[in-house]
Amino acid sequence: MVNPNVSVDCVVFGFDGDGLNVLLIEQKDVGQRIRLALPGDLVLDEESLHEAAQRVLWELTGLEGVYLHQCGAFGDPNRVRDVKDLAWLQSYRENPQARVITVAYFALLKSEDFNPHASSFAERVFWHPVYQVPELAFDHNAIFSQALRILRKEMRHRQVGHELLPEKFTLSQLQTLHEAIFGEMLDKRNFRKKIIKEMWVLPLEEKQKGVVHKPARLYEINANTPVLEE
């Protein structure tokens, strides 16, 4: 049985080696109007919130084995009463009037490792750059923004991000990742100074191979970065 009052929504961030994207689905309502949304749906009675998030993500986008973290509950009484959402609610929900509280989950992954494909009520699934995200269903723009804020905070505290880099990487690759996540160009000199000073990475006695330009030194994550433990 579906619980009419509680849903989950997933903000899946994908790094493609260059930029940061968010996974969106396209839906159609009865009037065939297209709307974009985060993958999300009501929870079933016998599943936990975390199980619901995994199921819903899989059903709508085919993504499996994604490590999802909870990133907030959203319960404004008007969050599913906007006129833009009524037609869709009337097409897809047994009780379109029901108040729905949603629990948001987020994930950060290398987009090349996953191959999303639309199913269930998703007509299409695609990666969209995290800047200029268009208008989304319900309060999904607010959910997206909060997830991005938390992602950036965790990146600052060095709790996420490592897994997006190869085991050995150049400082340029690290800078590209930072620029993608923080959405801003960084000054190369200041960035390198800061990274070295904070001991986030350790230099290796090894350089890039098979590049046409002068090979750059390789680094690895310092497993013992100070202070910022969970």
Place this chain on the structure above:
Amino acid sequence: MVNPNVSVDCVVFGFDGDGLNVLLIEQKDVGQRIRLALPGDLVLDEESLHEAAQRVLWELTGLEGVYLHQCGAFGDPNRVRDVKDLAWLQSYRENPQARVITVAYFALLKSEDFNPHASSFAERVFWHPVYQVPELAFDHNAIFSQALRILRKEMRHRQVGHELLPEKFTLSQLQTLHEAIFGEMLDKRNFRKKIIKEMWVLPLEEKQKGVVHKPARLYEINANTPVLEE
């Protein structure tokens, strides 16, 4: 109207200048058995989750003006099906079978600034030390533990805690606060070295007044602590 599927629970931490406590309520079920719980209740249809948390805390404990942060949603399908909770659910809930997802909030305050008093279905309200918390209703022990974990994390990242100290304080006062929140005795020398090194505090050209022992230097919070912004 009460929403049968969604509740809020509040983990209110109080620092008394010496130790850290959590605010608990005592309830009675039909059989007059006493049970202890975090202050919490179902949300009303027309209030946001945050408004619900403020209302419920006020109704049960008389606390007003508390700054509450969300700290997680708890939705195990069995969280309100434990045999220890049945009698109470049957006394107080219109639909004792309903699955309830709860959204947890936490707060950290100086306990001397607030004067809790029990009302509504709370028979008694009291501060309990954060160690050796007894068995609580539903999954409230798990909610409490998560809130404490988040509190400690935020304290490590210097996002909370300042407000519990006077504007000018001694390093001993700061150490007492750290010991209360982390629940462990700290070595005085190492603690001072770390605090100074991380530039959390700035020394003032001022000492304690009106003490019988040798007056200690006063410090203030460094508003410009590096790196650990939100």
